[in-house]
Amino acid sequence: MFSAHSGRCPLPFQWTSSIITFLLIPLLVFANQASFDLEKSLSTSCDRHCYNGVCLNGSCVCSKGWVGSQCDHCYGRIKLTENQSQLIDGPLDYSSSSKCTWVIENEKKSGAPLNIKLENFQTECGWDFVYIYDGDGVYGEQLAAFCGEQEVQELSAPSGKALIYFFSDLAMNLNGFNISYEFNKCPYNCNSHGVCENSKCKCMHGFTGAYCEMRICTEEDEGKPGPCLHGGVCKSSRCSCTASYHGDTCQSPKARSVWDRVPTNNTLAGRASHTSVIIDDAIWSVGGEHFSGVHFEDPVVYNITSRTWTPIAVEGKLKPPARFDHTLVRYKTKLFMFGGVIDRRNITSALWSFDLHSREWKKEGGDNTDLMVPPLSVAGHTAHVIGSEMYIFFGYHPEIGFVHNVQIYNFETGRWRFGNTKDQVYGRFRHSSVHYKMDSGDAILVYGGTMWSNSQNNLTDSLMKYDIKHEKWTNLPPSGVQLFLHTATVLNGLMIVVGGNGYNISESRTKQECFSAMVQAYDIACKQWFNISTGASQLRRYGHTAVATSNELYILGGFNGRMLNDVWRFTPAECSSATRPEDCRSLADGVKCVFANHACVKFDPFVSYKQSFLSFVKNESPKSMSECRNTALRQALQVCDEQNDCMSCISEPGCGWCPSGDQCLPNDGECVDGQVMLTTWEKCSLTRDPPPPRPCGMANDCRSCKLLAHCNWYTVEGKPTCIPLEDEILLRKEQLDRELDRVASSSLPLRLPTTPPPIPPGQNLSYCPLPCSSLHTCTQCLQEQKCMWCPSTNRCINMEAYALSFAYGQCHSWVAGHAHGFAFSKSCRIESSNCSAHKTCAECQLSPECGWLDDGSHTGLGNCTQGSAQGPLNPSKNFRPEQWYFIDCPACQCNGHSMCNETRHTLGGIQEVCGECQDNTMGKHCELCAPGYFGDPRNGDHCKPCQCNGQADTCDNFTGACHCRTKGVTGNECDRCEQKYYGQPRNGTPCYYELSVDFIFTFKLKNEDKDKHATEIYLFSIPHKVIMFLMSIAWAVIHLIASVVLYE
Structure with a gap:
């Protein structure tokens, strides 16, 4: 069966001595069409319960703000106006990609205090957050960003209004939360020790704290027990304890340590990932992350004696940008601040100094972009002053990831250098480190943090020692507890570790590990770990700071879902007891x-x-x-530690030698960061060979790989990896040999490589893909495989650093997935924090910072703009309240291509629907282009005719990509021929496939997605002999497969 299409038919056959035979075989494709009965079941019962909706004709019809087959998952916006009520994510585990917003507002209770209570709470730590804002939008003061497993707690929204926003990602679905609220109530009822006035507790005499939770000594208590326990009495407004007890209220025997929350004049905003140093009896705190909408004073000083905070008035015009995850040290009469995250986006290598006398900042060094020399830009590092030098340990760099170098700055010369680069250690991020002195010199202990090993991010419980004099790394016993964002300080010969985050997405974790209240101690001399009893659940936090005096330890701030501004004091047990x-x-x-x-x-x-x-x-x-x-471990450590060379170490039963660090350890332990341990004397070198170069496998990206002169970034089995140059030569040779063997054994031509072209060896970093941090738009970001986009911060980051970079919930949603074209442009648009990017009211309201401003035409036209339930953030002079939609949307939403018509709903109610769509549009809301047209007609935009060069009848109604009807024709406009096809489709002619004589051909038209619209194929043949020949065609169409047999 042959057919011809006008305008696309080849020239007639001509039988001459130079005959070229064209064979036209349009294949008519028949597709089975299934008809469906669109009538719903008349049954009014549903198989399963409808939690937040009604059962209609056998299906759940959800109330506003709920989705799911059982209306069991929150989604969208809900307004709550009752005097007291509760809100939940749903009756079951919450769903992936949830975006739920609740606005709590009671016009009758305007200005009345609003108390919010977490009844129960469990979400994924660091990924799924519940945000709470004071006011009816996100532009008020942020009160919390809860995640993980939270205890029952209460907080107040002083304005009498609140917005609560919940976002979940794609990974884990946990129990969720139950949050209740009540107007005209302060948190905890002021613990029955105060009255609620203007949303705050006014405490009775003798009580203090935000909720009147702390009993204190007053003048009337002088000489009396007051709040003092165990025989203590009040003296000079503080408890004077008997000889056997200590603590602010004499609550603990001296044989045990005690934690006290210190009363302060606390008016400061909470902060985390700040830095603190102690000078005499003053603790200086600089920088830190904080919630939006708060008055953030920086720097501030806490006086241990007076228990007061004081903001520091900075002199001069020069001030450093706000930052967090930086370091701060003291040298002589100055504070030196290095690195950190500035503008909540960029990581810096700038060094600043603050003169303690003149109170002026000075920039000591600018940003360095050369990855070969220090200083490298880092965040989440640690720093110590030893002699006249500052040592910077590890940290995260936006281009090369976890930095393994020790960077050293000389205060007197102003010069930087790298420390020992021979030992093979992984870099860390948000670890802790302490400085202590020993007879042989100074040393630094580095504990915990997160690092890149075994091709993934891992929290670590490792403890390493850095010998300052010899610049050597050695391993010490691990703690058994993986943590980052914790603190460590040295007190009484012990390294004391407090708090931290122990959540690891790759492992099952216990409920307490997101915000740890654990207090550990490491005996530096005995090399032994043990726990210190605490009993203070209020210590659950991470991102805090810690400083030690001669006999006390102070904890300041941190994050536990709220930004904290409290001060805790640790007093150890007393030996005299x-x-x-x-x-x-x-x-x-x-x-x-x-x-x-x-x-x-x-x-x-x-x-x-x-x-x-x-x-x-x-x-x-x-x-x-x-x-x-x-203990057995202590005895083994003692025996092995006495051996100073490989041969003597191996000679001791149970010991092994670590070449990196020249250390003898028990052979059931590990060398620094898992390097190879020598356990037989044959492996000991008789001469002291130079240390081997850093293993290529320790680099996890192109740039850190190219910085190693003996390595290159190479694609092996489709996966880029860092390998030695010798291995690359062998792999290339093997690949070429396999291809030559294949060509030699067949008549097939040499194939083009399917892997990316190899990167030339050498330290030219320009051959590497752009780092995520250098990409400043969502579409650019998603084109790179390892990148994620955070709309709320407009920041592109490496996937490995997401949870590390946004530990405090700074990212309200994220977009990821290596994609091209329409796929990622749509994701970027939907998740955009730029309100004007949203074209419909429903899409607009998925962003908590946006609302819809209707134009009043009853066609659905309007603008998405920043605002709250009250109205736009920046209203125009002509703004009318009836135009503003923050909770609901205008009827119909016809996108400007139709008007609303009233129709009767099946339940008897009135429902407004769009009339006939105009302007070549279609859909319930006239939101799609009609067949033969493409574009995004939402909110008044237009549809354009498909541009397909006569090769297609339809195109994708959004992108305009044509559905080419002829196999072999390709391109978004059907303007090119595929490989092995010939023709000029731009001229309206088809593409032809050449048939060789004496071969059998099989064409599977529907085998690939690109051919799903193909209904025909054009073939031609050039005979070998110029003679009349008989061409017979046997062909069949079975399940859309065409077979052509041609013989002479």
């Missing part, structure tokens, strides 16, 4: 004691108590069973 040697040795609650001269006293590492202990101190390895807890 023990009178017997065995009790003295067992005291370990924040202190290390020794029984000497018939008394239990605090251990001083620089005092000689007896010979065995002196030996213990000098060698930094326990020799006396009486001073350290005797």
Whole structure:
């Protein structure tokens, strides 16, 4: 069966001596069409319960703000006006990609205090957040960004209004939350120790705190117990305890440590990822992340003696940009601030100094873009001053990821240098580090953090020591608790670790690990970990700071769903509370004691108590069973630690040698960051060979790989990886040999490579893909495989750094997925924080910062703009309240291509629907282009005719990509021929496929998506002999497969 189409038919056959035979075979494709009965079931019962809707004809019809087959998942906006009520994400686990907004407002209770209570709460830590704002929009003060598992707690919205927004990602679906609210109530009812006035608790005499939760000594309590326990009495407005107890209210025996929340004149905004240093009795805090809508004072000073905060008035005009995840150290009369995240977007390498006398800032060094020399831009690093130098440990760089270098700055010369680059360690991010002195010199202990290993981000519980003098890394016993955003300080010979975040998406975690209240201690001399009892659930937090005095530890701020501004003081147990040697040795609650001269006293590492202990101190390895807890691990560490070379180490049973760091460890342990441990003497080198270069596998991106001169970034089996140059040569040779063998064994031509062209070796970083941080639009960001876009911060970041970069809920939603064209442009538009990018009211209201301003034409036209329930953020002079839609949307929403008509709803109500769509549009809301047209007709835009060069009848009604009807014709405008096809489709002629004589051809028209609209194919053949020949065609169409057999 042959057919011809006018305008697309080839020239007639001509049988001459130079015959070219064209064979036209239009294939008529028949598709099975299924007809469906569009009538719904007449049954009024539903198989499953409709939680937030009604059952209609066997299906759940959801109320506003709810979706799902059972109306069991929140989505959209709901307004709550009752005096008291509750809001939930749904009766079951919440769904992926939730976007739910509740506005709590009662016009009759205008100005009345609004109390919000978390009844129960469980979402994915660091990814799924519930945001609470004071007021009817996101432009008021942000009160919270809750995630993880939260305890029952209450908070107040002073304006008497609140907006609550919930966002979940694609990964985990947990129990969700139940939040209640009530007007005319302050949190916790002021603990029955105050009255609620103007949304705040006015405390009774003798009580203080935001909720009157703290009992304090007053003048009337002088000489009386007041709040003091265990026989203590009030003296000078504080408790004076008996000899056996301590704490602000004498609540704890001195044989145990005690935590006290210190009353302050707390008017400061909460902060996290700030920095603190102690100078005399003052704690200086600089920078930090904070919630929007708050008055943030920076820097501020906390006085330990007076228990007061004081903002510092900065002199001069020069001030550094606001930042967090930076470091702050003191050298002589100046504070030095380095690195961090500025403008909530960029990571800097700038160094600033603050003169403590003149109170002026000075920029000591600008940003460095050269990755070969320091200083590298880092955030989440740590810093210490040793002598006249500042040591910067690790951190995250936006282009090369986790920095493994130690960067060193000399205050006197103003010069930077890298420390030891030979030891093979991974970089860390948001770890902790402490400086301590030993007889052999200064050392730094680095604990925890997150790092890149085994091709993924991993939290770590590792503890490493950096020897300043020899610039060597060695491994110490791990804690068994993986943490980042914690703190560590040295007190009484112990490294004390407080709080942190232990959530790891790749592992099952316990409920407490998102916000840890754990307090751990590491005995530096004995190399032993143990826990310190706390009992203070209010310590659950991360992103706080910690500083130590001679005998106390202070915790400031942090984040637990709220930005905290509190101060906690840790007082260790007192050695004098023990009178017997065995009790003295067992005291370990924040202190290390020794029984000497018939008394239990605090251990001083620089005092000689007896010979065995002196030996213990000098060698930094326990020799006396009486001073350290005797465990199998301690004994093994002691034996191995005494060996100073590979041969002697291997000779000891149970020991292994770590070449990187020159360290002898128990062979069931690990070398620094999992490097190879030598356990047989044959592997020990007789001569001291130079250390091997850094393994290529420790680099996880192109730039960090290219910085290693012996490595290159190469695609192996479709996956880019960092490999040695020798391996790359072998892989290229193997690939070429396989292709040559294939060509030699067949008549097929040499194939073009399907992998990206290899990157030339060398340290030219321009060959690497652009780093995510350099991409400033959503569409640019999504074109790179490892990048994610955060609309609320307009920031493109590497996927490995998402949860690390937005630990405080700064990103209200995100877009990811390597895509091209329409797919990612649509995602970028829907998730955009730029309100004007949204073209419909429904899409507009998915962004909590936006509302819809209708133009009053009853056609659905309008604008999406910033605003709250009250109205636009910046209303025009002609604004009318009836134009503003923040909770609901105008009827119909016909996108300017029709008018609303009234029709009767099946339940008897009146429903307005769009009339006949005009302007070549179609759809319930005239939101689509009609067949033969394309574009985005929403909100008054136009549809254009398909441009297909006569090769298609239809095109994609959004992108305009033509549905080419002829196999072999391709291109968005059907303007090109596929490989092995010939023709000029731009001229309206088809593309032809050449048939070779004596071959069997099979064409599967519907086998690929690109051919799903193909209904015909054009073939031609050039005979080998100029003679008359008989051409016979046997062909059949079975399930859209065409077979053509041609013979001479």
